[in-house]
Amino acid sequence: MRKFAILVTSTALTLGITTTIGQAQSPIESQSERIAIEVQSDEVNVSKSELIKKFKSLFPSKFDFLSENDFHLSNAHHYPDDARIRYDLSFHKLINGKDIYGSVSFVGDNLDIEFFYYSPITSADALFPAKVSKEEAQKIAENFLSKLPNGSNYELSPTYTDYYYNQLITEPIRYDFSFIRKQNNIPIADQQVYITVLGNGEIIQFNQFMQNSSKVTFDDVNQVKSKEEMLAKMKENLAVRLKYQINYDYRTGKESLALVYQPTINLGIHAINGEWQTVNGFTKDAPTVGGIELLSTKQLPAKYDGITVEQAKKLVQELLKIDSDKVKLNISSVNEYENEYGQPFLSIYYSYDWDYGGYGSTLEINKQTGEIVSYHDLKKEVLRELGEPKDQTTITKGEAQEKAIAYLNEWVPSYLHQYAKPINEPYSEEGRGIYHFEFPRVVNGIIVEGSSISVAVSSDGSLYSLYINHRQFDNWPSVSNVISSEIAKKTYIEALNLNLQYIRPYYENSTHYNLVYTPIYNQNPFSYLDATSGKWQSLNSDTELPQVTHPIAEEELNYLIQNRILEVDTKTFNADQSITNGEALKVLVKSLSYFYEYDYLRQQEIVTQTYKNIDANHPLYSVVEQAVRIGILDPNEAFNPETLLTKEQLAVWYIRALGLELAAKNFNIYNIDLTDKESIDSKYVGYVALADSLKLVTAENNEFKPKQEVTYANLATSIFPLAHAIHENRK
DSSP: OOEEEEEEEEOOOOOOOOOOOOOOSSSSOEEEEEEEEEEEGOOOOOHHHHHHHHHHSSTTTTTTTTGGGGGOOOEEEETTTEEEEEEEEEEEEEEETEEEEEEOOOOOOOEEEEEEEEESOOOGGGGSSSSSSSHHHHHHHHHHHHHHHGGEEEEOOTTTOOOTTTOTTOOOEEEEEEEEETTTTTTEEEEEEOOOOOOOSSEEEEEOOOOTTTOOEOOOGGGGOOOHHHHHHHHHHEEEEEEEEEEEEEETTEEEEEEEEEOOOSOOETTTTTOEETEEEEEEOOOOOOOOOOOOOOOOSSSOOSSHHHHHHHHHHHOOSOOOOOOOEEEEEEEEOOOSSSSSEEEEEEEETTTTTTEEEEEETTTTTTEEEEEEEOHHHHHHHOOOOOOOOOOOOOHHHHHHHHHHHHOGGGGGGBBBBOOOOEEEEEETTEEEEEEEEEEETEEEEEEEEEEEETSSSSSEEEEEEOOOSSOOOOOOOOHHHHHHHHHHHHHHEEEEEEOOOOOTTTEEEEEEEEETTTTTTTEEEEETTOOOTTOOOOOOOOOOTTTTHHHHHHHHHHHHOOOTTEEEETTTOOOOOHHHHHHHHHHSSSSTTTHHHHHHSOOOOOTTTTOOOOOOSSHHHHHHHSSOOTSSSOOOOSSBHOOOOHHHHHHHHHTTTHHHOOOOGGOOTTTGGGSSSSGHHHHHHHHHHHHSSBBBBBBBOTTTBBBBHHHHHHHHHHHHHHHHHHH
């Protein structure tokens, strides 16, 4: 007998591996919940000992130091769409006062590994300089994969990009690889393996997404139409649309606007029957450029002209009420915050509680308008958990869209004049009875990709979710100088190519894989066509960064440059040139922390200004404020970014970065025998002594030379020993 448990995970919709950055806003932005079904212990035929033995066989000798008592076995479970039982095994051990921990998941009768994570006792040997190169790490990953069932049927994914761009030098170097499984030598879009290898050659993470192979079927590859025929059909039906596109840079955490042309053909074409792929299946109708119809031709009044906490609680009572005597609705707290644009919002935490459990969530309200900007219905999950599912009527897709628009008029009227009716096919979750609609933002009569209102309506007509992604920008690119749609279309046609893939329909729990030709433009799945320049751009393009030479610090300098920590112009850069306080601080802060974290903090809080000469408009403002926040700069001391950095000042910064300032301030305890100790500022004696003893900033021939200027090369060679010291102190 199996029973439901309160285990909820998320699975993202699979749209295929060639979705472009410009098309990355999927037909449904929210993720589909996957409810795990717990398996009672009397149905489990696998012991903890057997799972431990299986785990250790995958990593010979590596985990022999773990005993059976170091492992914990969670309750086995399966999913409604996959009857295979899954087993989660975790481990933890304290060695010499340091924790190691990890987890591994197995699935099915063969106990195939599905997930693995490991945090080693130390990873200092994985910091720069790495023991293994990326090429060597790839061989390690491939060797591990080859030992798994069907491991030889995978190939390295050519389109995979990880987002560890600005990796901190205090963190281990990690190489992330994605391998895609092949059937009949054709990639299977949603069958991928992700493996992470540290710079010391250790595998620390493994994820495998796989279907139950005993039930999966595949289209016959011998019936595929020729690529040339399908390419011609796509080119004949391709059109373009001018859009604003919001790009997000994962390296900096910043958003930017682009005016782009996007193709109408984003999904694929069935490789056997030639039908067009949509979010809900295949159709004979080719994609077209739909018209734009605003939800309102004029701005409607807001629901409230400002709203209090008590009014907000009262407002949501009707939306949140649940039809069950066994459940109590509790609104436990209301928190006020400002978004990144300085607008006030209320975050309302609520829960549905019953005798033996409960579900909780948050609801977001615009305080200025009293309108709901984020909501997800928990009522159906609660009633399902209690065994009280409501009888559902079934409405059509058209009726669901009418309901969605009615809910928008009820809950967010003041937004509607900026949004249009859906131009893309809504996504229908037939198994769960949910219709998902995207209402695109419109600015200057142009669709804004990346800013929309998402509404989901259940098949009984109730509101399942509502989310407003309203991004604000001061300057929208002008459309006056864009290239013509004819030129854009010609550019797309010339750049169009097709990849043949096996794709499982994501609109239902299908076990059959269709052969689909998916489009790829400019040989880059992240390409988009800039409408002003007419040139191809890519958000995640690995711009070729400069390389420098130096007799002592070449490797260190290039590592900093390739990780975008140090920015140089090779025409003028001289590594032996003295570095300014400002430039050195920027390198230090970017090496040790994500300095743009402060940009986020000042969006949430009152803007600070520590130094009169470094205001919010100064190019080093965020760096300086972050340095103050993490303790590298003392706000009671002056800071001049133009002054050249000295060895003494660098020693102070390094000791503060290590968190040893308290020890350094007690300078009377230090007996320094340096010949030039009188040249050291008395309040910095302790800093210099510690920096020298830790071999961070060192004396030469018993002279420290505290006023000596620091060069780029000096900084590069000293900052990595600092990184190792910080890393060791954290463990």
